[in-house]
Amino acid sequence: MKNLLLAAVFLLTVLYVQAQTAEDSVKATVNNMFKAMKNADAGTLLDCFADSALLQTIARDKDGKTIVRTETVEEFGKQVATMPKDAGDERISFGSIKIDGAMASVWTPYNFYYNGKFSHCGVNNFVLVKLGNEWKIQYIIDTRRRTGCN
Numbered sequence: 001m002k003n004l005l006l007a008a009v010f011l012l013t014v015l016y017v018q019a020q021t022a023e024d025s026v027k028a029t030v031n032n033m034f035k036a037m038k039n040a041d042a043g044t045l046l047d048c049f050a051d052s053a054l055l056q057t058i059a060r061d062k063d064g065k066t067i068v069r070t071e072t073v074e075e076f077g078k079q080v081a082t083m084p085k086d087a088g089d090e091r092i093s094f095g096s097i098k099i100d101g102a103m104a105s106v107w108t109p110y111n112f113y114y115n116g117k118f119s120h121c122g123v124n125n126f127v128l129v130k131l132g133n134e135w136k137i138q139y140i141i142d143t144r145r146r147t148g149c150n
Helices: 002-019 022-038 042-047 073-082
Strands: 049-060 066-071 088-092 097-100 103-114 117-131 134-143
Touching: 022 042, 022 088, 022 097, 022 103, 022 117, 022 134, 042 049, 042 073, 049 073, 066 073
Parallel strands: 049 134
Antiparallel strands: 049 066, 088 103, 097 103, 103 117, 117 134
Protein backbone atom coordinates (compact mmCIF):
# COMPACT_ATOMS: atom_id res chain seq x y z
CA MET A 1 0.00 0.00 0.00
CA LYS A 2 2.83 2.38 0.92
CA ASN A 3 4.54 1.73 -2.44
CA LEU A 4 1.29 2.36 -4.28
CA LEU A 5 0.88 5.69 -2.49
CA LEU A 6 4.47 6.70 -3.31
CA ALA A 7 3.96 5.74 -6.96
CA ALA A 8 0.77 7.82 -7.13
CA VAL A 9 2.49 10.87 -5.61
CA PHE A 10 5.39 10.47 -8.06
CA LEU A 11 3.03 10.19 -11.03
CA LEU A 12 1.06 13.28 -9.97
CA THR A 13 4.30 15.23 -9.55
CA VAL A 14 5.47 14.23 -13.04
CA LEU A 15 2.11 15.17 -14.54
CA TYR A 16 2.16 18.54 -12.77
CA VAL A 17 5.66 19.35 -14.04
CA GLN A 18 4.69 18.36 -17.57
CA ALA A 19 1.51 20.44 -17.33
CA GLN A 20 3.48 23.60 -16.62
CA THR A 21 3.18 25.76 -19.72
CA ALA A 22 5.84 27.87 -21.36
CA GLU A 23 3.97 30.92 -20.04
CA ASP A 24 4.19 29.54 -16.48
CA SER A 25 7.93 29.00 -16.92
CA VAL A 26 8.45 32.52 -18.26
CA LYS A 27 6.47 34.00 -15.35
CA ALA A 28 8.52 31.92 -12.91
CA THR A 29 11.79 33.37 -14.25
CA VAL A 30 10.49 36.94 -13.92
CA ASN A 31 9.11 36.26 -10.44
CA ASN A 32 12.41 34.66 -9.36
CA MET A 33 14.27 37.80 -10.39
CA PHE A 34 12.00 40.00 -8.26
CA LYS A 35 12.14 37.56 -5.34
CA ALA A 36 15.96 37.64 -5.49
CA MET A 37 15.85 41.45 -5.61
CA LYS A 38 13.61 41.59 -2.53
CA ASN A 39 15.90 39.12 -0.72
CA ALA A 40 19.02 41.12 -1.72
CA ASP A 41 20.31 37.87 -3.25
CA ALA A 42 22.60 38.95 -6.09
CA GLY A 43 23.66 35.37 -6.90
CA THR A 44 20.13 34.15 -7.55
CA LEU A 45 19.33 37.39 -9.36
CA LEU A 46 22.26 36.93 -11.77
CA ASP A 47 21.16 33.33 -12.46
CA CYS A 48 17.92 34.69 -13.96
CA PHE A 49 19.83 36.44 -16.78
CA ALA A 50 21.49 35.30 -19.99
CA ASP A 51 25.24 35.96 -20.17
CA SER A 52 24.83 38.81 -22.68
CA ALA A 53 21.80 40.45 -21.04
CA LEU A 54 21.24 44.20 -21.12
CA LEU A 55 19.18 46.51 -18.90
CA GLN A 56 17.85 49.90 -19.98
CA THR A 57 15.68 52.61 -18.44
CA ILE A 58 13.77 55.32 -20.26
CA ALA A 59 14.08 58.51 -18.23
CA ARG A 60 14.20 62.28 -18.52
CA ASP A 61 17.30 64.41 -18.18
CA LYS A 62 17.41 67.71 -16.26
CA ASP A 63 16.07 69.53 -19.35
CA GLY A 64 13.09 67.18 -19.66
CA LYS A 65 14.40 65.35 -22.74
CA THR A 66 13.85 61.61 -23.02
CA ILE A 67 17.05 59.61 -22.54
CA VAL A 68 17.87 55.92 -22.33
CA ARG A 69 20.23 54.79 -19.57
CA THR A 70 22.02 51.45 -19.92
CA GLU A 71 23.18 49.25 -17.05
CA THR A 72 24.93 45.89 -17.02
CA VAL A 73 23.50 42.93 -15.15
CA GLU A 74 26.63 42.94 -13.00
CA GLU A 75 25.96 46.55 -11.96
CA PHE A 76 22.37 45.63 -11.13
CA GLY A 77 23.58 42.66 -9.08
CA LYS A 78 25.98 44.87 -7.09
CA GLN A 79 23.17 47.34 -6.40
CA VAL A 80 20.87 44.56 -5.21
CA ALA A 81 23.61 43.11 -2.99
CA THR A 82 23.94 46.43 -1.14
CA MET A 83 20.22 46.74 -0.37
CA PRO A 84 18.93 45.53 2.99
CA LYS A 85 16.77 42.39 2.72
CA ASP A 86 13.12 43.30 1.95
CA ALA A 87 14.06 46.91 1.10
CA GLY A 88 13.53 46.65 -2.68
CA ASP A 89 9.95 45.59 -3.26
CA GLU A 90 8.79 45.79 -6.87
CA ARG A 91 5.15 44.77 -7.14
CA ILE A 92 4.26 43.70 -10.66
CA SER A 93 1.23 42.52 -12.52
CA PHE A 94 1.55 40.46 -15.67
CA GLY A 95 0.17 42.15 -18.75
CA SER A 96 0.70 40.55 -22.12
CA ILE A 97 2.97 37.55 -22.57
CA LYS A 98 3.93 36.53 -26.09
CA ILE A 99 5.98 33.44 -26.88
CA ASP A 100 7.42 32.31 -30.20
CA GLY A 101 9.67 29.28 -29.94
CA ALA A 102 12.67 30.22 -27.80
CA MET A 103 11.73 33.90 -27.40
CA ALA A 104 9.25 35.47 -25.00
CA SER A 105 8.15 39.06 -24.45
CA VAL A 106 6.57 40.08 -21.14
CA TRP A 107 4.89 43.38 -20.19
CA THR A 108 4.66 44.06 -16.43
CA PRO A 109 3.27 47.29 -14.97
CA TYR A 110 4.77 47.87 -11.50
CA ASN A 111 4.93 49.95 -8.36
CA PHE A 112 8.29 50.07 -6.58
CA TYR A 113 8.63 50.48 -2.83
CA TYR A 114 11.86 51.02 -0.95
CA ASN A 115 11.85 50.29 2.77
CA GLY A 116 8.06 50.18 2.63
CA LYS A 117 7.68 53.64 1.07
CA PHE A 118 6.44 54.21 -2.46
CA SER A 119 9.28 55.29 -4.76
CA HIS A 120 8.06 55.13 -8.35
CA CYS A 121 6.01 53.20 -10.89
CA GLY A 122 6.21 52.30 -14.55
CA VAL A 123 6.28 49.35 -16.89
CA ASN A 124 8.93 46.69 -17.49
CA ASN A 125 9.29 45.07 -20.89
CA PHE A 126 11.22 41.80 -20.69
CA VAL A 127 12.62 39.75 -23.53
CA LEU A 128 13.52 36.22 -22.49
CA VAL A 129 15.26 33.48 -24.41
CA LYS A 130 15.03 29.76 -23.75
CA LEU A 131 18.55 28.43 -23.37
CA GLY A 132 18.51 24.66 -23.04
CA ASN A 133 15.54 23.98 -20.80
CA GLU A 134 15.58 27.32 -18.96
CA TRP A 135 14.14 30.73 -19.72
CA LYS A 136 16.69 33.49 -19.14
CA ILE A 137 16.19 37.24 -19.23
CA GLN A 138 18.02 38.70 -22.22
CA TYR A 139 16.76 42.26 -22.08
CA ILE A 140 14.77 44.60 -19.84
CA ILE A 141 13.71 48.11 -20.68
CA ASP A 142 11.55 50.03 -18.24
CA THR A 143 9.89 53.35 -17.62
CA ARG A 144 9.96 55.17 -14.29
CA ARG A 145 7.75 57.94 -13.01
CA ARG A 146 6.44 59.29 -9.73
CA THR A 147 3.06 60.52 -10.97
CA GLY A 148 0.17 58.83 -12.74
CA CYS A 149 0.62 55.67 -10.67
CA ASN A 150 -2.15 53.41 -9.39
